[in-house]
Amino acid sequence: MQKHGIDIPFAEPMNFSADTRLLKILRKWAKYLIFIVMIISLSVWIGWLVKPVFFIRPSDGSTPMNPLTAMCFLLYCFAFLVFSTWPNNNQRRRLGVMLTLFFISFPIIRLGGLLLKWDWEIDKIFFTNEVEIAKSRLAASTAICFLFSGVSMFLSGQGSRGKQTLAELFAIVVFLFALFALLGHIYDVPEFNGSLPFLAMSIQSIVCFLLGSLSILFLHAGEGIFKELASTDSGGVTFRKLIFYALVIPIIIGILLLLGSWAGWFSTELGVALIVISVIVVFIPMLWYNTVLLNKRDRQRTMTEKKFELLLDAAPDATVVVNEKGAIQLINRQVENLFGYTRAELIGQPVEILIPHDVREKHVYHRSGFFKEAGIRPMGVGIELKAIKKDQSLFPVEISLSPIATHEGLLVSASIRDITDRKKAEEKFRSLLDAAPDATIIVNHKGFIEMINHQTENLFGYQRDELIGKPVEFLIPENVRTQHVQHRADYIKAPKVRAMGAGIELHAIKKDGTKFPVEISLSPLRTEEGLLISASVRDITARKELENELRKSTAEMEAFTYSVSHDLRAPLRGIIGFTNMLEEDYSAKLDDEARRITSVIKNNTLKMGHLIDDLLAFSRMGKKEIIKTKIDTMVLVKEIINEMSVQNNNKRVRWNLGSLQTIHADINTLRQVWINLISNAIKYSAKKDEQCIDIGSTAQGKETVFYVKDNGVGFDESYKHKLFKVFQRLHSAEEFEGTGVGLALVEKIISRHGGKVWAEGKPDEGACFYFSLPSGQ
Amino acid sequence: MNPNSVEILLVEDNITDAELTIRELKKHNMANNLVHVKNGEEALDFVFATGKFAGTREIQYAPKVILLDIQMPKINGMEVLQKIKSDPRTRAIPVVILTSSKESPDIQKSYDLGANSYIVKPVNFEGFAQAIKNLGFYWLLINQPPS
Incomplete structure (x- = not known):
């Protein structure tokens, strides 16, 4: 059986997780970024040691990074590396957690101090004097960012979608905090040094947090909310195309407008208006682009769906697509025609609605089994499958299944073919088979039994289903099975009709183990399912x-x-x-x-x-073997005449020898024929004054006819049917001695050669005896 | 008759045939040293000097010829022939199968077992008489027996 389902584009298992190549790149970048963070914090630390150097104060008047912050960043990096290098090792993970707890404990203490209005000055434990001079404090925003980063790192990569989402949110908050602080620097926001000092961060911290949170986000980009953004679907693609502009363009516009405002080109109010309009002007094309892209994708999908539907409808078989729960998701028009349901009546229904009541329960079991181990396969080979229509009538079907992986999970497409007509044809064929006088077994080219008739069941004692699908060697005695496999292979190579009893002694074996002699005829049947061989088996026990x-x-x-x-x-x-x-x-x-x-x-x-x-x-003639050789009839006849003449006391006989053709025959028996015919001719013409015997031959078609003619007493033709019978004589023993066996022997010999004998004669005018022999070899 | 100087051993269960055979041989004076036994057992006893012939004769004084019928009760001619021809002491004794059977398997089998001659007794008297006379002359006078 073949697969009848159509190969729909969906049938390929779809990648509905993120773009794996992208994820790999992101994971690599996560580590690169964290190394940059490490270098920055390390250089700040060295800067504090060597002092005063550029490292801690990139520009005059800017706040340097606190040494404690630098140390926290180092710990932060180590924790990250531990988490990212051994994501599944619990012991290492514990080390990461400890590192995390360690680096967030300082910011917590600092935050606590700020909240309780009591400064422990924990940020001054390293390089106390220098820190005092530089007024470098661990900022509240930095502390919060550390805290959030720690939480994010802790939650990230635990395989749970909720935790991952939370981790990503924390990382994004950190990112935005840092970005806000960066904007404060770039735009030189006065509040950061005045009323909102806790928002200010050193420029190194900003960079470190930006990079660090990106690292956290990149490391597990395939999970959580970032999963969608990293996907290959249109949403993900659009996001990745626009995110850069969404971040950079507003910042640049802000810078340009601030520069303009400071230069006194326009008022702050106009500046705000310009910012708003610029943002709108920039974002509208981005939205437009997004719309175009989504529309295109949508139309493509609709087209694909339409095409799929058309394809589905064009499929010759009824096709039903079912989800993991067995609910019907899709059907084609053939299903409506075949089952009598409308589309609306079937969609969402369990597929068992199309299955006869008595096997529904079993089907549910089989269905869940198939989903566990899906693969394209025909269903129920060798089993009669039935389906049920809306009007509750049953009909035979053939079904093939193919799994389809989709976003909504595994679907299974089932092609259903109504095989009522084929069954009927098979039925007709089977009744023809059953009408055959011999047991008939139909075997496929692989040697498996496809069909048998009633006589086969009777002859071998098996039930039909005990034989169907079995190798035909099952019915052959064990000692010749191997041989038979070879014979079968040879026959398949050159299949031809082979008649019964081709001179081979064959045996078959019954269910009860009885061996019996058989005669087998074979005929090849070429069908759409390949070569089949029909073997008629005849029990010849009685004949044997x-x-x-x-x-x-x-x-x-x-x-x-x-x-x-x-x-x-x-x-x-x-x-x-x-x-x-x-x-x-x-x-x-x-x-x-x-x-x-x-x-x-x-x-x-x-x-x-x-x-x-x-x-x-x-x-003895009946069992004597006939060995044909080339015989020169003339030589043979002359030899016999000579012998006869000696026995006959040289009585004068006038011999007329015509042409005598060479013939293929058995020399011993043919000599007997000639002796009998010639001695008869002599005997029955003996009373004539002048004996005259003619011997000759003529070619007649494929035969050569020989004759011996005498001028003796002849015979009454009304008795000629008795001439060649044993012990039948037309003359009394007193007239002519004889036993009545001679001509019977002649007849027997000639018929064993494949020829005929006959005679013509008239009383007192002589007789002529003919025999024919095949001319060829 | 001295049992050690037998010239012809006639093995024949049919007394009519035996009488006719002996009569023909007598006509030509060839039956003076003839012993007639009526079955295969007796024939073997005579040849091997056993049974009722034990002590009366010696095995090495072999007859010049044995005329052997095939169809006999108990031990038939074929078995007698086989025993004589498979024993080195008696192998050299000429054995002439003298029988009514024209069946070819018998002929072939006899020669295979080592028969020296195979003669079918004709039904007609003249033929029969001639055959007996000829074989007597041949085996007793013409043929040179082993010494």
Whole structure:
């Protein structure tokens, strides 16, 4: 069976997680960024050591990074590296957590101090004097950022979507804090040094937090809310294309406008108006771009869906797409036609609505099994599958399944083919098979039984389903199975009709193990499912028994012939021998009449002897092998005539020999034919004054006809049907001696050569005997 | 008759045939040293000087020829032939199968077992008489027996 389902584009398992290549790049960058953070904080620390250097104060008047902050950043980096390098190692993770707790403990203490209005001055424990001079304090915003970063790092990468989302939110807050502080620096916001000092951060801290939170976000970008942003779908693509502009353009516009305002080109109010309009002007094209992209994607999808629907509708088979819960998601028009339901009646219904009531429960079980181990496959090979229509009528179907991976999980597309017509055709074929007189087995090219008829069940004693799908060697005796596989392979290579009884002794084996002789005919059937071989098997047990009986009776007959030959001849010899002794020893006492009587005894006994000899010759002829050789008939006939002439006391016979064709025949038996016919001709023409015998041959089609014609007593044609029968004579023994076996023997020999004998004759005008032999070899 | 100077051993269960055979041989004066036994057992006893012939004769004084019928009760001619021809002491004795059987398997089998001649007794008297006369002359006068 083949897969009948259509190959829909959806059938490829879809990547509905993020772009894996992108994620790999991001993971790499996360580490690069954290190294930059590490370098910055390390250089700040060195700066405090070597003092006063550029490291701690990039520009005059800017606040330097506090040494404690630098140390916290270093710890921060180590914690990050521990988390990112061993994401699944609990022991290492504990180390990361400890590092995290360590670096957030300082900001917590600092924050606590700020809140409680009591300064522990924990940020002055390193380089106390220098810090005092530089007025470098650990800012409240820095402390909050550390705290949030720590929480984010702790929550991130735990595999839980909620935790990841929370982690990402914390990281984003840190990022925005830093960005805000950066803007404060760039725009030189006066409040940062005045009323809102806790928002101010050193420029190094800003960079470190920006990079650090990006690292946190990048490391697990495939999870949480970033998953969508990193996806290959249109949303993700748009985001990645626009995010840079969304961040950079407003900042640049802000800088430009501030510069303009400071230069006194326009008032602050105009500046704000300009900012607003610029932002709008920039964002509208971005929105437009987004709209175009989404629309395009949408239209494409609609097209694809439409195409898919068209394809689905164009599929020759009814197709039902079902989700993991067994609910029908999609159907094509053929389903409506086939089952009689409308689309609305089926969508959302369990697929079991289309399955006969008695197997629904079992189907639910099979269905969940299929979802666990999905693969394209035909359903229920060798099992009769049935479906149920809206009107509750059942019909036979063939179903193939293919899984489709989608965003909504695994779907299964089932192609359903109504095979009622095929079943009917099969039914018709099967009833034809059942009507066949012989057991018929239909085997496919792999040697598996596809179909059997009723007679096969009767003959072998198996039920139909015990044989269907089994290798045909199942029915063959074990000792020839291997051989049969080879024979079968050879037959498949050159399949042709092979008639019954091609001279091979074959056996089959029944369910109960009985071996029996069979005759098998084979005929190849070319079908759309490939080559099938129909084998007709005939039980020939009865015939074999008959053959055996025949063989036995033939053997008995032979034994009988033997004893006839031996036992009947001995008493005859006794009769003649003792009559002779009588004649010899008592010759003086026997008168003429007594001598006549003894000679009659001897003659009759002799005749009986001849009769036995002829009978034996006749019966032996039946089993004698015919070995054909090329015979020069002319030489053979002349040889016989010479022998006859000697026996015949050289009585003058006028021989007319015509053309005598060379022939292929068995020399021993054919010689007997010629002897019998020629001696008959001599015998029956002996009373004529001038004996005249014609011998010749003519070619007639594929046969050669030989004849022996005499001018003797001839015969009455009304009795000619008796001429060639055993013991049938047309003349009395007084007229012409003979046993009535000679011509019967001729007939038997010629018929064994594949020829015919016949005769023509008229009383007192002679007779002509013909025999025909096939001309070829 | 001295049992050690037998010239012909006739093995024949059919007394009619035996009488005719002996009569023909007598006519030509060839039956003076003839022993007639009526079955295979007796034949073997004579040849191997066992049973009723034990002590009466010696094995090495072999007959000039054995005329052997095939169809006999108990031990048939074929078995007698086989025993004689498979024993080195008696192997050299000429054995002539003298039988009514024309069946070819018998002929072939006899020669395979080592028969020296195979003669089918004709039904007619003249033929029979001629055959017996000829074989007598041949084996007793013409043929040179092993010494």
